[in-house]
Amino acid sequence: MSLPHAILTxxxxxxxxxxxxxxxxxxxxxxxxSATHQQIYxxxxxxxxxxxxxxxxxxAPARGQKxxxxxxxxxxxxxxxxxxxxxxxxxxxxxxxxxxxxxxxxGRAGVExxxxxxxxxxxxxxxxxxxxxxxxxxxxxxxxxxxxRHLVLRAGIxxxxxxxxxxxxxxxxxxxxxxxx
Amino acid sequence: MSLPHAILTxxxxxxxxxxxxxxxxxxxxxxxxSATHQQIYxxxxxxxxxxxxxxxxxxAPARGQKxxxxxxxxxxxxxxxxxxxxxxxxxxxxxxxxxxxxxxxxGRAGVExxxxxxxxxxxxxxxxxxxxxxxxxxxxxxxxxxxxRHLVLRAGIxxxxxxxxxxxxxxxxxxxxxxxx
DNA sequence: TGACACATGTAACGGGTTACATGATTAG
DNA sequence: CTAATCATGTAACCCGTTACATGTGTCA
Numbered sequence: 001m002s003l004p005h006a007i008l009t010x011x012x013x014x015x016x017x018x019x020x021x022x023x024x025x026x027x028x029x030x031x032x033x034s035a036t037h038q039q040i041y042x043x044x045x046x047x048x049x050x051x052x053x054x055x056x057x058x059x060a061p062a063r064g065q066k067x068x069x070x071x072x073x074x075x076x077x078x079x080x081x082x083x084x085x086x087x088x089x090x091x092x093x094x095x096x097x098x099x100x101x102x103x104x105x106x107g108r109a110g111v112e113x114x115x116x117x118x119x120x121x122x123x124x125x126x127x128x129x130x131x132x133x134x135x136x137x138x139x140x141x142x143x144x145x146x147x148x149r150h151l152v153l154r155a156g157i158x159x160x161x162x163x164x165x166x167x168x169x170x171x172x173x174x175x176x177x178x179x180x181x
Numbered sequence: 182m183s184l185p186h187a188i189l190t191x192x193x194x195x196x197x198x199x200x201x202x203x204x205x206x207x208x209x210x211x212x213x214x215s216a217t218h219q220q221i222y223x224x225x226x227x228x229x230x231x232x233x234x235x236x237x238x239x240x241a242p243a244r245g246q247k248x249x250x251x252x253x254x255x256x257x258x259x260x261x262x263x264x265x266x267x268x269x270x271x272x273x274x275x276x277x278x279x280x281x282x283x284x285x286x287x288g289r290a291g292v293e294x295x296x297x298x299x300x301x302x303x304x305x306x307x308x309x310x311x312x313x314x315x316x317x318x319x320x321x322x323x324x325x326x327x328x329x330r331h332l333v334l335r336a337g338i339x340x341x342x343x344x345x346x347x348x349x350x351x352x353x354x355x356x357x358x359x360x361x362x
Numbered sequence: 363t364g365a366c367a368c369a370t371g372t373a374a375c376g377g378g379t380t381a382c383a384t385g386a387t388t389a390g
Numbered sequence: 391c392t393a394a395t396c397a398t399g400t401a402a403c404c405c406g407t408t409a410c411a412t413g414t415g416t417c418a
Contacts (some may be wrong), residue, residue: 084291110265145285
């Protein structure tokens with residue numbers, strides 16, 4: 001139950017149409033909560049039905065016509081409630097780790113090249129995050145909301161840093177291992 | 182499409198019944214790929230139907246009777262194929278980060294105590310991983326399969342380390358922020 | 363007028379989650 | 391004999407994914 005709250009957050013930051021939301025979920029919020037346009041339209045329908053958001057009455061709603069939404073007070077209240085509520089962290093679930101575990105049983109042929117690929121992808125993501133940090137959070141500018149958003153970005157940066165380091169270490173280990181399989 | 186491969190890996194490590202698998206998915210493999218018993222029974226049925234595993238013919242299969250499975254050659258081959266196949270990393274998806282982003286809009290009342298709770302949980306998980314490392318991977322014992330399994334455990338340790346550090350940093354930031362909301 | 367980008371949807375499917383159902387075995 | 395535990399399952403629901411459908415505006 002997080003997508004509706006991701007959408008409420010995005011709409012509070014700026015009222016938008018479905019497609020605009022989709023675009024914003026390709027960056028920004030999407031960096032830690034992604035969603036497709038199909039999900040977004042489905043969820044917008046529900047949120048409207050539940051009275052948490054409403055369509056801006058600009059023009060007749062029709063297929064092919066842009067339809068923008070804004071958050072209603074009930075929506076803001078629900079988001080505040082959800083934000084404050086205790087939630088357990090989700091257990092880790094990672095395919096790459098699973099594959100290494102499997103490789104210990106069926107042999108590690110083919111895995112190494114994908115580790116290299118992942119390393120490259122994580123390096124790129126890290127570089128992108130650092131760019132955003134430089135652009136959006138220059139030193140000594142600290143409104144409280146910016147502080148929070150910067151904190152979230154830091155998490156992304158530190159996570160990508162972890163992956164690049166771990167993958168580098170993993171590849172070094174592979175290099176030491178006997179020519180397997 | 183990872184649960185079947187997680188089960189194949191577990192069964193190759195040791196043939197088991199559904200409940201035994203469930204227990205093992207509460208630790209070990211479950212540390213990076215968790216599953217409930219309902220998922221496991223459903224998937225065991227499919228894997229058997231697909232000819233990747235088979236029930237050990239010990240006794241009549243019946244409700245309430247233990248039923249153990251072993252991996253067939255086709256299952257091993259499928260696992261090897263999947264392990265070697267390229268797969269993209271899943272984009273990050275984390276509720277806590279989303280909540281902080283929301284907190285930047287609706288206020289951060291209530292979030293801090295949950296951050297503290299998460300910090301405690303991650304510290305415990307980290308301690309558990311370190312215990313396992315001490316127990317299962319003593320220095321200078323390095324069969325290739327152990328090397329790989331150790332690598333996976335290292336990822337868990339490093340990830341929990343990241344979270345404890347980041348949460349500590351986040352709480353320090355909160356302490357500096359004006360008494361909000 | 364035909365192609366293309368913009369914009370909003372529908373439909374089907376599969377995995378994960380939760381609640382519940384049922385049978386066998388063992389301890390008191 | 392009955393309560394708890396072991397063990398295997400069914401059913402329903404929601405979310406995320408993929409493929410497809412439909413309508414609008416614009417520009418060559």
